[in-house]
Amino acid sequence: MWCEFPNSMEVSVKIDFISSPSEKEISAIYNGLVEFNGPNFPDLDEKNFGLFVRDKTGETVGGLTGQMLFTSLHVKYLWLSESIRGNGIGSELIKRIEQEAVICGISNVYLDTFTFQAPKFYEQLGYIEVGRYTDFPLSGVDKVFYQKHIGGN
DSSP, rough: EEETTTTOOOOOOOOOOOOSOOHHHHHHHHHHHHHTTTTTTTTTOEEEEEEEEEESSSOEEEEEEEEEEETTEEEEEEOGGGGGGTTTTHHHHHHHHHHHHHHTTTOEHHHHHTTTOOOHHHTTTTOOOEEEEESSSSSHHHHHHHEESSSSO
16 A cells, blocks of 8 residues: 655655565564664674573473673573473573673563463562563463563663
């Protein structure tokens, strides 16, 4: 659909809805945002990381991935196969990433979970709820956001 915008004499654009955009299309948006944010985030240095739990055969049976950015660490995914849950491995993963974060000068860890997943687990580890999307992604389920100050800056 081509759109004319009444407040501009020179802007005529087409807006497309794409249900499965390509990595190239997503990167165009992300890179544009990084460029726009540049003056506020000089020396941007995003670092991805992962901790992986492997069984005796070397198969990945769990782990944690995320990103470090300035003085913040975001845990993106934490998963353990059912066969190893309840053995303290999840707590060890969080403890290890907090230790790595302190070494890297990180002062805050952020993560999120759904109400049917692990809110109590994170709260027992000292994480504080800082926000919530209710009925997301469906009615009866909330997405809960947590933060923990771990020292540093």
